[in-house]
Amino acid sequence: HGTHVAGIVAGNGHDSALGYIEQYLGIAPNANIINLRVLDANGAGDDSSVIAAIDRAVQLQGQYNIRVINLSLGRPVYESYTVDPLCQAVERAWQAGIVVVVAAGNMGRDNSFGEQGYGTIEAPGNDPNVITVGAMNEHRNWSRDDDVIASYSSKGPTMLDHIVKPDLVAPGNRITSLQVPGSVLATLVRPNALLNPLNGCGAADSDPTACGVSATGQYVQLSGTSMATPVVAGAAALMVQANSSATPDSVKALMMKNAWKGYPQATKIVYDADGIPYSTQTDIFTYGAGYLDIQATMADDTVVPGGAASPEAVFDPNTGTATLVNGLSVVWAQSVVWGQSVVWGQSVVWGQNEVADNSVVWGQSVVWGQMDTSACSVVWGQSVVWGQSVVWGQASALANSDPGDN
Structure with a gap:
């Protein structure tokens, strides 16, 4: 898993240079990788290992010029980001000048509370400072016109704090990289x-x-927000390579401002393993600020005057809208960041959505949730979709499925 992710960030394509029909380069092939292992061979670990690695990266920042941390991992939200030690660790790195990019999670198909995958962003992706990334299905072609959100990509808002996440979406389906x-x-x-x-x-x-x-x-295709996250991390590396004075906030803000906002229409996707139709939505809790556009972002020399914390969504039952509070509105008009099709004035277009009615996200069982706090583990094993393989941990149910197309 880690090798595959590292290849997406900075693979030099060496093993595919001869004999393959294509060369498989990472997004930032000139970047250097510092490996701080936090998960075991089965993809499991704990908070303390992840926190220790993040703090170690901060300690080594000056020695190795560490500018970006990629976290293709996550665990359920147990408490507010303001007191969660995992979120506090990523904030320390962010404040030290390191861009932190985190997977949104792969729980977008979770309908256990009837919320159609809303409110499933995992920690530490629930922290408003970091760049939280959802996954797109690009249908393995060069056109983005037919790209849709991957049905497994976790949706916001975050549990307990109602932070608007993900921040961006990027290609995450059947991504080719090292194994x-x-x-x-x-x-x-x-x-x-x-x-x-x-x-x-x-x-x-x-x-x-x-x-x-x-x-x-030598190469394998895997799918998940774990694969979309290093695409954004690689883009962040390109940005700091081009502008060594770039700050984490400026990197995040420019990515969100320049994200492609040509959102597709809502569609139905039938997942063959269980026959359940999953609806892809066009709201900011699904796509965030939009689809990563590296070229447009790199061409934008706007000076970001302030922070780029993701906004909080406050729901008004009288109007059926969720107003965005704080966040990027201090940098740009919200319509610029989020796109006119998503934000009308300062309110989210909410009640007209087929699935995203008010009760979906804001029902108490969803927002406050019944969460098992007996364990404190960080895993990719429970929710990562492995290309044409299975959802790890549910192999018996999905062994003959092809989740990479969803």
């Missing part, structure tokens, strides 16, 4: 997720044109 042969992950990925040098898809040794087990297995 480690023989790792736990490699044993769980379905064979047709491995890439063959000859045709760019999985191929059996006996027939190079057929899908099957790859002869080399």
Whole structure:
């Protein structure tokens, strides 16, 4: 998992330079990677390990010029970000001048409270300072016109604090990057997720044109907000490379301002494993400020005058709208950041949405939730979607599914 994520950030394409039909480069191939391992071979860890690694990165910042932290991990929100030690750790890094990019989570299909995946942002992505990233399904083509939100991508607002998240969305479906042969992950990925040098898809040794087990297995396609997050982290690395004086707030604000806001219409996606239709929405709790646009962001030399904390959403039952409080409104008019199709004046277009009626997010069972606080673990195993493979932890139910298309 970590190797795959690192390859998305800064892979140099060396292993695909010869013999493959494409070269698989990371977003910022000239960036250096500092590896601070916090999860075990099964993808599980605890808060203390993650916090220690974040603090260690801050300590090593001057020695290695650490400018960006990628956190393709998360756990449920147990308490307000103001007192959560995990959120306090990412804030220390942010205040030290390090851009922190965090996965939104892969709970967008969770309808256990009838909320259609709303209110499922994981910690520390619930912190208003960090850049929280959702995943887009780009349908494996170069046009973004048909791109839609991945159905598993977690939606805001955050539990307890009602922070508007995610901040951005980026490609996260069937992302090609490195794998480690023989790792736990490699044993769980379905064979047709491995890439063959000859045709760019999985191929059996006996027939190079057929899908099957790859002869080399150097690259694999995985899906999830874990894969979208390093796309944004790589973009952040490009920004600080181009402008060494860039601050975490300026990086976040410019990304959000320049995000593509041509939101698609709401559609129905049927997930074949269970036949349940999932609705993709066009509100800011699904797409945030929009779809990452690296070229537009890099071309914008606007000086950001203040902070870029994500706003709080305050719901007014009398009007059926959620007003955005604080956050980026101090930097730009909210219509600039969020796009006219999403924000009308200072209120979210809320009540007209097919799924996102007021009770969906703001019902007490959803906002305040019944959460199990007996464990304090950070995992990618419970919710990451593994390309053409399974949702780890639910393999028995989804072993024959293809969640990468959703």
